[in-house]
Amino acid sequence: MIVEYHRPRTLAEAIELLQRKQPRTYPLGGGTAINFKTEEPIAVVDVQALGLDTLEQQGQLLQIGAAVTLQQLIEFPGLPSALGDAVRHQATYNLRHQATVAGTLASADGRSPFGVAMLALDAQLKLIPGERTVSYGDFLALREEFLPGHLITMVTLSLQAKLSYEYVARSPADLPIVCAALARWPSGRLRLALGGWGKTPTLVLDGQGQEGLRLAAQSAFSNAADEWASAEYRSHVAGVLAQRCWQDLGE
Numbered sequence: 001m002i003v004e005y006h007r008p009r010t011l012a013e014a015i016e017l018l019q020r021k022q023p024r025t026y027p028l029g030g031g032t033a034i035n036f037k038t039e040e041p042i043a044v045v046d047v048q049a050l051g052l053d054t055l056e057q058q059g060q061l062l063q064i065g066a067a068v069t070l071q072q073l074i075e076f077p078g079l080p081s082a083l084g085d086a087v088r089h090q091a092t093y094n095l096r097h098q099a100t101v102a103g104t105l106a107s108a109d110g111r112s113p114f115g116v117a118m119l120a121l122d123a124q125l126k127l128i129p130g131e132r133t134v135s136y137g138d139f140l141a142l143r144e145e146f147l148p149g150h151l152i153t154m155v156t157l158s159l160q161a162k163l164s165y166e167y168v169a170r171s172p173a174d175l176p177i178v179c180a181a182l183a184r185w186p187s188g189r190l191r192l193a194l195g196g197w198g199k200t201p202t203l204v205l206d207g208q209g210q211e212g213l214r215l216a217a218q219s220a221f222s223n224a225a226d227e228w229a230s231a232e233y234r235s236h237v238a239g240v241l242a243q244r245c246w247q248d249l250g251e
C-alpha cells in the first residue's frame with residue numbers, strides 16, 4: 001500500500017528519499033507493477049520530473065532514459081524489429097504507454113519478453129548513487145543488492161547486434177511458456193537468453209559459434225517445470241526456438 005508519494009525535481013533529492021530507512025521507499029516508474037507490490041506501507045518516488053525520458057542514438061549505442069515508456073521505445077526508428085516484437089509481447093498498448101523501461105527491467109521475472117531480449121542484447125544499466133554501470137545479467141543476479149536506495153537512470157544497448165525473438169504461448173498475446181532471444185554481433189559474438197520460466201530471464205550462452213546452441217538451450221531448461229508446462233516440454237521447445245532464432249538471423 002502506497003502511503004507517501006513524492007515527485008522530486010532533482011536526482012539528489014530522489015536519492016535522499018530512496019535512502020531513508022522508514023518508510024521503505026521505492027522508485028515509481030509507470031506504477032503498473034508497484035501498485036500490486038505489497039500490503040506493507042511504502043513510499044514512492046515518482047521519476048517523471050527528473051528528466052530521465054530522453055532517447056538518443058550516439059554512434060552505435062542507443063541510450064534510453066529510465067523513464068522512457070515502452071511505447072516510446074518501440075516508436076524509435078532505429079530499434080531492432082525483434083526488440084519491438086518483444087516489447088509488444090511484454091505489454092498491451094495501454095500498458096506500454098505507462099510502463100517504463102527501467103520499471104519493466106527492474107521488475108522482470110522469467111516470463112518477461114523484454115527482459116529476455118535485453119539480456120540477450122547485453123544491455124547495460126547505469127545506477128546512482130555511485131554512477132555505477134552494470135550489465136543487465138549481473139543486475140538480475142544481484143537485484144536485491146543493487147536496488148535498495150538506488151535508481152536506474154539510463155539503459156544502454158548496442159545497435160550493432162542483430163536480434164531474433166521467438167516464443168511459444170497458450171495464445172499469441174499471452175506471456176510466453178518458452179521464449180528465446182538470440183543476439184549476434186558483427187564480430188561473431190552470440191548471446192542466447194531464454195524466458196517463460198523462473199524468477200529471472202536465463203542467460204544460456206555468450207560466446208562465438210553456434211555449435212551446441214540447441215543443446216545448450218535444452219540443457220538450460222532441463223529442470224524448468226511449473227504449473228504451466230513440464231521440464232521435458234520446455235527443454236524440447238527451448239532447443240527448437242534457439243535453432244529457429246539462428247535461422248532467422250540468416251544463418
Ligand SMILES: Cc1cc2nc3c(=O)[nH]c(=O)nc-3n(C[C@H](O)[C@H](O)[C@H](O)COP(=O)(O)OP(=O)(O)OC[C@H]3O[C@@H](n4cnc5c(N)ncnc54)[C@H](O)[C@@H]3O)c2cc1C
Nearest residue numbers: 026029030031032033034099100102103104106109112152
Ligand atoms: C497485472 C499485471 C501483470 C503483469 N505480469 C507480469 C509478469 O508476469 N511478468 C513480467 O515480466 N511482467 C509482468 N507485467 C508487466 C511489467 O512487469 C510491469 O507492468 C511494467 O512493465 C513495469 O513498469 P513500470 O514502469 O510500470 O514499473 P513500476 O510499477 O513503476 O515499478 C516496478 C518496479 O521497478 C522499480 N523501478 C521503477 N523505476 C525504477 C528506476 N528508475 N530505478 C530502479 N527501480 C525502478 C520500482 O521500484 C518497482 O519495484 C505485468 C503487469 C501487470 C499490470
